[in-house]
Amino acid sequence: MRVVVMAVDEHAPTGEVWAVARGLATDPVVVVTPRPDGWWGPDDAAVKRVLAAAWDAPGLLGALEAAGPVDVVLWPATDLTVAARVAVARQEPLWAGITALGADPAGGVQATQPLFGGRVVAALERPPGGTLHVGIRRQAVSALPLSWHPDVSDVVPPAASAADPQGRVTVESRGAAGGRDLEQAAVVVSGGRGLGGPEGFLLLREVATAVGGTVGASRAAVDAGWIEPERQVGQTGVTVAPRVYFAVGISGASQHVAGMARSEHVVAVNTDPDAPIFRYADVGVVGAYEPVLRGFLEAWRQSGKGAV
Numbered sequence: 001m002r003v004v005v006m007a008v009d010e011h012a013p014t015g016e017v018w019a020v021a022r023g024l025a026t027d028p029v030v031v032v033t034p035r036p037d038g039w040w041g042p043d044d045a046a047v048k049r050v051l052a053a054a055w056d057a058p059g060l061l062g063a064l065e066a067a068g069p070v071d072v073v074l075w076p077a078t079d080l081t082v083a084a085r086v087a088v089a090r091q092e093p094l095w096a097g098i099t100a101l102g103a104d105p106a107g108g109v110q111a112t113q114p115l116f117g118g119r120v121v122a123a124l125e126r127p128p129g130g131t132l133h134v135g136i137r138r139q140a141v142s143a144l145p146l147s148w149h150p151d152v153s154d155v156v157p158p159a160a161s162a163a164d165p166q167g168r169v170t171v172e173s174r175g176a177a178g179g180r181d182l183e184q185a186a187v188v189v190s191g192g193r194g195l196g197g198p199e200g201f202l203l204l205r206e207v208a209t210a211v212g213g214t215v216g217a218s219r220a221a222v223d224a225g226w227i228e229p230e231r232q233v234g235q236t237g238v239t240v241a242p243r244v245y246f247a248v249g250i251s252g253a254s255q256h257v258a259g260m261a262r263s264e265h266v267v268a269v270n271t272d273p274d275a276p277i278f279r280y281a282d283v284g285v286v287g288a289y290e291p292v293l294r295g296f297l298e299a300w301r302q303s304g305k306g307a308v
């Protein structure tokens with residue numbers, strides 16, 4: 001199986017894609033990176049070529065042209081907008097939100113794709129032949145560690161002649177730092193409609209700072225304009241897998257649960273004792289969030305503990 005890995009950087013999204021590639025590829029992998037000084041994985045023998053390319057459709061089209069015949073192009077979930085443009089330009093299919101990927105005995109590709117907030121898991125199959133683009137869902141697999149080597153000599157610039165048939169479209173990346181902050185956090189303190197307004201997130205930020213975490217939100221809070229969209233956790237937002245997830249004033253709709261289901265421990269605070277979020281909680285507190293969190297903060301500070 002000939003595989004190309006789209007390696008954005010050394011952080012977890014690329015590490016997850018690299019882990020999938022190592023389990024899928026039968027030939028050395030071609031790596032495409034925006035870094036002109038090169039990229040290398042944990043096992044140099046696993047990499048065939050490194051292609052430096054501008055991280056836009058024209059640059060990546062040129063890189064894939066230079067890569068030669070390929071069966072699967074693996075993309076991090078953070079770059080699916082560009083992936084879609086490249087796949088359309090090459091008239092090749094794209095599978096997004098994939099949580100598992102493997103080869104079948106006949107040389108085709110099999111995958112799983114959660115749908116409807118994870119309540120249904122689709123089994124996808126593609127026979128051998130042609131190129132398939134695959135977006136690996138964030139936090140779906142354990143990332144392999146990566147390393148960068150500025151002295152790599154086998155960096156081949158892509159062909160400069162590739163044209164982008166979608167060149168009329170300009171893609172702007174906004175809020176990437178917030179999303180990555182959430183994805184990598186060991187503790188996430190999320191708030192929902194139950195906070196009653198944007199001022200509730202001030203207290204959540206105070207809690208997050210005390211425990212060494214970061215702030216997330218439900219879609220309802222984002223839609224209300226209480227917090228920036230890049231803080232949204234859920235099926236249409238960021239997928240997280242922290243050690244501890246605080247769900248404060250969040251009812252626990254399936255869309256939200258799909259983004260935090262891989263948390264090691266869940267702490268839920270809600271005034272509704274029948275809120276669905278309590279089904280997923282290791283610790284559940286029924287009550288108004290403000291006195292609960294202020295009591296937690298006081299006890300945490302008195303304990304002298306730092307980050308979780």
